Amino acid sequence: MDLDLVVKNGVIVIASEVLPHGLQIGVKDGKVACIGINLPTSTNTQVVDAEGAYITPGGVDSHVHLAQKNSPTGDGWEAGSRSAIAGGTTTIIAFASQEREDASLYPVLEDYHAKSKDQSYCDYGFHFILTNPTDEILRNELPVLAEKEGITSVKLYMTYEAMKLNDRQVLNILFACKTLGMTTMIHAESHDMIALIIEGLEKNKNTEPYFHAVARARIAEDEASYRAISLAELADAPMLIVHMSSEIAVQHVRDAQTRLLPIHAETCPHYLFLLSEKIKGESHDHFSGAKHVCSPPLRHDPKDLDGLWQSIANGTFTTFSSDHAPSKYDAPGGKRLGLVDGIPRFSKIPNGLPGVETRMPLLFSQTPACQSPEKARLSLPRFVQLTATNPAKLYGLDGKKGSIAPGYDADFVVWHPGSTGACTISQSILHHDMDYTPFEGMQIENWPRYTILRGQVIWDQSNGIVGKMQYGRYLKRGMGQVLHGKTGNLPQGWREDERRYWL
Ligand code: URP
Ligand code: ZN
Ligand code: ZN
Ligand code: ZN
Numbered sequence: 001m002d003l004d005l006v007v008k009n010g011v012i013v014i015a016s017e018v019l020p021h022g023l024q025i026g027v028k029d030g031k032v033a034c035i036g037i038n039l040p041t042s043t044n045t046q047v048v049d050a051e052g053a054y055i056t057p058g059g060v061d062s063h064v065h066l067a068q069k070n071s072p073t074g075d076g077w078e079a080g081s082r083s084a085i086a087g088g089t090t091t092i093i094a095f096a097s098q099e100r101e102d103a104s105l106y107p108v109l110e111d112y113h114a115k116s117k118d119q120s121y122c123d124y125g126f127h128f129i130l131t132n133p134t135d136e137i138l139r140n141e142l143p144v145l146a147e148k149e150g151i152t153s154v155k156l157y158m159t160y161e162a163m164k165l166n167d168r169q170v171l172n173i174l175f176a177c178k179t180l181g182m183t184t185m186i187h188a189e190s191h192d193m194i195a196l197i198i199e200g201l202e203k204n205k206n207t208e209p210y211f212h213a214v215a216r217a218r219i220a221e222d223e224a225s226y227r228a229i230s231l232a233e234l235a236d237a238p239m240l241i242v243h244m245s246s247e248i249a250v251q252h253v254r255d256a257q258t259r260l261l262p263i264h265a266e267t268c269p270h271y272l273f274l275l276s277e278k279i280k281g282e283s284h285d286h287f288s289g290a291k292h293v294c295s296p297p298l299r300h301d302p303k304d305l306d307g308l309w310q311s312i313a314n315g316t317f318t319t320f321s322s323d324h325a326p327s328k329y330d331a332p333g334g335k336r337l338g339l340v341d342g343i344p345r346f347s348k349i350p351n352g353l354p355g356v357e358t359r360m361p362l363l364f365s366q367t368p369a370c371q372s373p374e375k376a377r378l379s380l381p382r383f384v385q386l387t388a389t390n391p392a393k394l395y396g397l398d399g400k401k402g403s404i405a406p407g408y409d410a411d412f413v414v415w416h417p418g419s420t421g422a423c424t425i426s427q428s429i430l431h432h433d434m435d436y437t438p439f440e441g442m443q444i445e446n447w448p449r450y451t452i453l454r455g456q457v458i459w460d461q462s463n464g465i466v467g468k469m470q471y472g473r474y475l476k477r478g479m480g481q482v483l484h485g486k487t488g489n490l491p492q493g494w495r496e497d498e499r500r501y502w503l
Contacts (some may be wrong), residue, residue: 003045004028005455010050010414012404013380014057015389025055027410030454034406048450048457050414054369056384058090058411058453059360060402062127062391063185063242063266063321066094067115070162071350073328073337077119079433080324080356081472085121085459086431087357088364088413088448091401091475092122093391095155097129100162105141109149113474120472121465122453123409125395127153127185130173131163138176146180150476152396153183155242158224159191159295170231178237181479183394185240185266188224188249189216189296198347209289209338212346213276213297218246218304221296225249229256229263238262238482240394243323245271245296247307254316262485264318264394265311269355269362270438272308276300278438290338291329291436293349312386313378318394318483320386322359325352326434354434358425360387361444364415370445396477414450421446421461431465 005027012019012035019035026034041047065071066080075083084092096112098105105128112126128151130137145151154177156170157163165173170186177184197215201207206214225241229252232239244250244267256263276298281289292298299305311317327350331337338349363386364370366377378386384403392402400409415421423429425439451459451467458467 001028001033002042003033003039005046005048005410006039006041007048007050007055007412007414007452010053010055012055013384014404015381015385018380025404025410025412027455030410032404032406032408032410035404048414048452052417053415053449054380055404056413056415057388057402057404058413058451059088060091060093060388060391060397061089061322061324061356061359062093062319062395063268063323064092064094064356065325065352067112068095068097069099070097071325071327071352073331074326075324075354075433077116078469079431081119081121081124082465083357083430083432085451085453085467086465088360088451089356090122090411090451090453091124091397092356093125093127093395095129096126096151098131100132102132103134105137105145109145109151116474118470121458121467121469122472123401123475124472125475125477126151127155129155129157129163131157131165133165133169133173138172142176142182143180146182150396150478152181152477152479153185155185155187157187158228159187159189159194164191167227167231170228171235174232174235174237174239178235183238183240183480185242186228187243188221188228188241190220190224193217193220193223202347207346208286208344209281209293209346209349210276210279210286212293212349213279213300215346216295216297218248218299221246222248222252226252229253229261232263233261238264238485240264240266240318242266243268243271243296245299245304245308247304250307250311250316254311257316257484260486262482264484265316266319266321267308267312267317268321268323269359270294270298270353272305272312273362273442274298274438275302275305287336287339287344290336290349292353292438293346293351294323294325294353295351309377313382317386319391320359320363321391322355323352324354324356326354326432327352328434329436353438354432355438357430357432358437358439360413361447362439362442363387365445369415390483393481394483396480397475398481410452410455412452413448414452415446416449419445421449423447
């Protein structure tokens with residue numbers, strides 16, 4: 001067999017281990033054909049020399065917002081996916097977001113397909129955001145869309161006036177998704193607690209960006225996370241709590257996992273590396289703190305950061321995603337969103353940060369590839385689990401994405417050997433369409449030298465983006481696996497005994 005590509009002289013890392021040095025990866029027709037030594041090459045074989053660097057599976061970023069209606073100055077598909085591949089991510093799962101008035105998901109999905117088709121540098125899929133979960137959608141549309149379109153996960157909100165669901169609605173969805181074998185993601189913050197604090201702050205004219213972090217108090221995340229877990233326990237349904245920022249909330253997840261409940265947790269780079277100090281902005285310009293406004297907010301206490309790092313290392317977190325959800329700081333027309341008649345109004349600042357490109361390099365920099373063993377925050381296999389293997393399994397891409405093994409898509413990141421890939425993060429080196437990065441000035445110990453998607457080099461640090469925008473493919477996903485807890489065999493079809501709870 002003539003191999004199309006051989007990657008040699010690398011050290012392959014997969015979710016279970018660092019493989020012996022010197023193994024080569026052979027690629028044929030976009031898939032890993034073999035892993036071995038002295039693989040045969042011909043004149044038709046492209047050879048990539050990893051020069052002793054680590055090779056990890058292409059990143060799977062399972063929480064990315066692109067071209068959403070409610071984020072008019074956010075990244076579209078071209079810029080968002082370009083930014084992804086420059087940072088080692090080969091698959092993104094973005095959101096097709098239902099608005100309250102949308103009575104059916106079919107036109108919603110059409111719209112998101114239209115915006116992404118031939119616009120992506122990387123492979124991609126969709127989760128639905130449900131804001132109007134009618135019986136018709138839960139009973140009839142979700143099963144059809146799971147089967148025909150491979151959309152096997154939904155995201156729900158417990159907060160934001162325009163999106164929040166009540167507990168009964170969350171339960172209905174949990175029962176429906178459990179019965180279908182779909183995965184439910186949830187944004188857990190107590191809407192009423194936050195609304196009450198915002199009212200008080202505004203009455204007292206405390207409206208600068210920093211008060212965003214005051215308003216979205218940690219207890220609002222702790223309470224809602226515990227409530228979400230309780231709802232999932234009642235429904236006996238698997239759930240992933242997205243973008244967790246609070247050590248206590250994560251402890252609720254840990255306790256649930258100890259009780260073998262199928263509860264998963266996600267965190268994001270900003271919660272591991274940044275504190276709420278950033279939302280105070282620069283001393284001459286408090287409003288610049290708006291660049292760090294996201295929900296849940298960055299936390300005040302370094303202890304939260306330590307707690308989250310522990311949960312990265314000890315397995316409590318299943319996934320590490322970017323939650324790339326930026327809005328431009330200076331919107332077109334010179335308007336700053338969140339400045340109302342020149343007065344800062346934190347409650348009007350769009351929520352969310354850019355981060356799809358910096359996700360992989362930031363975490364890789366904390367592994368023993370870049371740190372002394374005492375300073376490393378997580379192992380290399382754990383890095384692979386969090387950034388690729390687990391999201392692929394949880395969201396129904398196992399066997400195709402998230403690992404380096406025969407039969408999988410040939411998606412890899414080749415890092416720089418040793419310290420040769422060190423750099424400083426700055427807006428000027430990034431490929432998104434945003435006007436800032438919240439990680440400006442941070443030192444990175446290694447950056448992807450090559451990103452390879454289905455056997456094609458699409459990012460080559462010496463030449464930049466070498467992939468094509470039309471190359472990214474839509475992924476029809478299968479049912480996800482439960483990675484924690486005892487609900488290991490989700491029913492694949494309708495189960496009569498469960499229908500009665502929610503129909
Ligand atoms: O601040 C955030 N995370 N905004 C983006 C939307 C979301 O809740 O994930
Ligand atoms: Zn959210
Ligand atoms: Zn001020
Ligand atoms: Zn998000």
